Amino acid sequence: MATKRWTCSRTTVYNIGYHLIWCPKYRRKVLEEHIQNRLRELLLEKAYEIGITIEKMEVLPDHVHLFVKSPPTASPHWIVQQLKGYSSRILRQEFPELKSRLPTLWTRSYYCESVGHISQKSVEKYIEQQKNV
Template identity: 25%
Template sequence: MPTNRYIARSRGVSRLYAHLVLTTKFRLKVIPPAMLQRLQAIMADLCTKWQCELLECNGEADHLHLVFRYAPQLQLSKFIDNVKSVSSRRVRQEFEVQLREAYWDWEKGFWNESYSIDSCGDAPLAVLRKYVQNQGY
């Protein structure tokens, strides 16, 4: 599905995008390239299950960025909670040796409790605000 098209549902159409940033617990640099590659696959799988379209997923040693498209029916907080818990569980299972060395409480989670989520779209906010201001008679 081209990303510039609207998602049609029974009561409307939408074109919603979000940018999610997850950081590792204590912001430790524990994501090597192999783990990053695995996290990208996990995130793609989870987005599909939640009927989202993953547009970009990348990161560095201590954080991960996701840019995805979603429908308005998606409860972002539930989606994010699921993404964090499932990816944390899978990474801790598959990279146990590396994470045991970095975390004394490695069983308690991989991601920081907090996250950053931003809405994003095709037009910069300033352009959109100007467009709305110029509406009317």
């Protein structure tokens, strides 16, 4: 889990973070201890594969919270799609009880909020001050 504020690529310096939340279908409490542990492993594995960093993760019985940092080329929708799709496929293969309890593991919906070091007010003030320079 990264600690630097900025990430640099060849052409970009960025600090993009998202708070993501999603739930199992019908908000069922199916993410019990053995499934929780495997889900954590799968999410970290997929995050590494797609080039994002999971800064903080909390898996509760009926929902998942993530704070991720990503490059500007990865949209929040794509990130959630990758994480949910991969984890659902593997978990349903490894834990057949999930197939019998739910038609799909995850709901279609999710929550996303961008998180940054600088507040909206600070950015607005900075942009407003630019016309006086």
